[in-house]
Amino acid sequence: MSYIKAENVLPxxxxxxxxxxxxxxxxxxxxxxxxxWGTTTSAKVFFRERNEEIYENYIGGIGIHELAHRFSLSEKSIQRILRNQRLALSKGAPSV
Incomplete structure (x- = not known):
């Protein structure tokens, strides 16, 4: 976020x-x-794709510990992502 001087824009x-x-x-x-959130950057797309990849890897047999290492995340974060992906898939909604 950039700052502007009040004198330049306010009476x-x-x-x-x-x-x-x-x-x-x-x-x-x-x-x-x-x-x-994420409407002005590509962050939303990046995290959605990353989370989908994590879930697909998990379904493919890669363990939580290995996923945490591969994606530089904590195991708790991987567990949260997996839980959210499962919930999103069960509701048929896109996940982030």
């Missing part, structure tokens, strides 16, 4: 009002509409 009277509450501090102003 002086608004800046003075904000300074009454948070003088000299950084504040976050959220977007009007919340975007779903």
């Amino acid at each position: 002086q009277e608004l800046i003075e009002t904000i300074q009454q509450y948070v003088d000299g501090k950084l504040i976050y102003i959220p977007c009007k509409e919340k975007q779903e």
Whole structure:
């Protein structure tokens, strides 16, 4: 996230009002509409494909310990991914 100077985008009277509450501090102003996670990057696709690959490898006989090593994840993370993949498949929904 990049920062912009308030003086460049806000009227002086608004800046003075904000300074009454948070003088000299950084504040976050959220977007009007919340975007779903992963919509602005390819992260969602990457993790979906990775998780599908982990599940397919597990079904193919590779153990949790080996999967954790291959994908540089903890065994607990592999277990969570497998559980979520199973749930998604049972519901017929795509998983992430």
